[in-house]
Amino acid sequence: MRNILNDFTNLFYPRLCMVCENPLIEGEQHICLYCLCDLPRTNYHIYKGNPARALLAGFEKVNEVTAYLYFRKDGMVQKLVHSFKYYGNKSLAEYLGRIAAIELKEYGFYASVETIIPMPLHPKREKKRGYNQSECIANGIASIYGCGIDRTSLNRITETVSQTRKSVYERHVNVENIFNLTNPEKLFGKHVLLVDDVMTTGASTSACIKMLSEVPEIKISIFSISIARGY
DSSP states (O other), rough: OOHHHHHHHHHHHHOOOOTTBBBOOOBBBBBBBHHHHHHOOOOOGGGSOHHHHHTTTTTTTEEEEEEEEEEEETSSSHHHHHHHHHSSSSHHHHHHHHHEEEEEEEHHHHOOOOEEEEOOHHHHHHHSSSOHHHHHHHHHHHHHOEEEOOOSSSOOOEEOHHHHHHHHHHHHHHTTOOOESSSGGTTOOOOOEEEEEEEESHHHHHHHHHHHHHHTTOOOEEEEEEEEOOO
């Protein structure tokens, strides 16, 4: 009965690929197989000293760093990110986190991670949006790695204006002292994975790392679904 209802629904409201907008076939989720294969993967996890890692040079407690896809203005990845970041497509964010984790796990990346921390939003922004997109990505990663998600230890205490039109220096100044830690003892000696949606200059990530680095014997790894070209 359920299959009949699904067929009837798909007849009038077909599920479309988020990228090319062609109908999805059975087994495909959000993105058709052709577009999935065509996603602009960075493959940063294959080599050390990658551009994402270079953005965070100087942090001694940072372990593994990667970004999964290249983000380009008006490109397919921007379309995907905007869908889950601004238009409520939480399941897409979780799906992307899941497929990225499957690929990374095959290479042994993040093998010793114990806890996943989503990049926090300010409570006002999260309430307005209704969710934290980085937490949705983290849910997908956690489903593959079997890690717990820590939603409370790292908090954004200052609401900042958009970083989009700011210079690299202004971005770093804009995020100074906007995070704090609650019950840092929970993270003592742990390997944590900080998860974000888009990495540009690494300003917000750096601010989080500085805060997390106050925890004794912590090890920090970084994952972003995408990284802007040119950084």
